[in-house]
Amino acid sequence: MLIEKLKDLKIVDLITVVVPGIIVIGFSYKFGFYYSKAIDANWVLSLFTPIDFITAQFNLYMYYFTAVVYLDRVIGGSEKLKEGLITGNATMLGSFIGLYFLQGKIAFIFYVYALVSLHAIALILYSKSIGLRSLGFLAIFVILPMIAGGQEATKVSQGILPVVKLSKTIDVVGPWYLLDKFSDKAILIKPTQTMNYFKVVELKEIEYIQSAKLDKNINKF
Missing domain, CATH: 2.30.30 (SH3 type barrels.)
Structure with missing residues (x-):
């Protein structure tokens, strides 16, 4: 199982594979944040170290981890992938509709992040097409973090800052x-x-x- 394989990763594997990926995610998030219209201060990016990028966005890591667990534990691999994704989409849609009446914007953000994370990671893990797998990597490491950064930057125009x-x-x-x-x-x-x-x-x-x-x-x- 995928989770068991992740547990077997050595420190060297984490340093050479996982850590650079997390840095890219953090940089993409900061890029979307500081290049946004609300802030427009791309020069700030030069101030950050790799450690700052690693700790930039823990929320996205939770979406990715949840998607991996769902694909591995609930769906169980590629054999029942289609049926599992249909069930997952139905569950997320139901959650979105339920939460929308309580917190419309928050529910929409949750739905987009969860939807993109689930399908992008499914493409990375199970697609045999290089193009589709590349699209999955692009979504996980660049597109979704940039969207999250841009969304976070709206707090400036809304005044939601300490x-x-x-x-x-x-x-x-x-x-x-x-x-x-x-x-x-x-x-x-x-x-x-x-x-x-x-x-x-x-x-x-x-x-x-x-x-x-x-x-x-x-x-x-």
């Missing part, structure tokens, strides 16, 4: 918001109607961080 209080005064009036972090530094953003201001500070320069949910003026950039 407010940062710096210990020193700065030349741009108004609150700064925590956008990202790397190493022992934080990336702050101050959105305005004309442009975005950015500031890279050490974590020790931050006096406190206020939850976005507590800031009543968060949407008034």
Whole structure:
């Protein structure tokens, strides 16, 4: 079984195969995030290390892991792949319809990620076509992470970001918001109607961080 084979992977295999794949996923996520219209700061990518890319997006890893477990444990391989995918799609669609009435946008995002993850990994594991397998790899390592990054960037325009209080005064009036972090530094953003201001500070320069949910003026950039 696939899960048992994954357990047998050695440290060398993880370093040479798994780790580079995770780095590519993290880079694609950051690329989609910083190249988005809401942020438009591709220069930030040069600040990150491979470790920052590895820890960039744990949510996607859960979708991928769930898809692998479903394909391996529930479907059991390629023999019942067609029937298993039909059942999986029906289950996800039912979940989407049920969740839509509670959290419409969240349900749609969940459905897209789960749908793409399941079918892309199925192509990678069981397709005999090089073209289809390549499409599966492209979806898992590039397309889906970039979509996730772009979706996360909408928090900037929506104002769903933590407010940062710096210990020193700065030349741009108004609150700064925590956008990202790397190493022992934080990336702050101050959105305005004309442009975005950015500031890279050490974590020790931050006096406190206020939850976005507590800031009543968060949407008034």
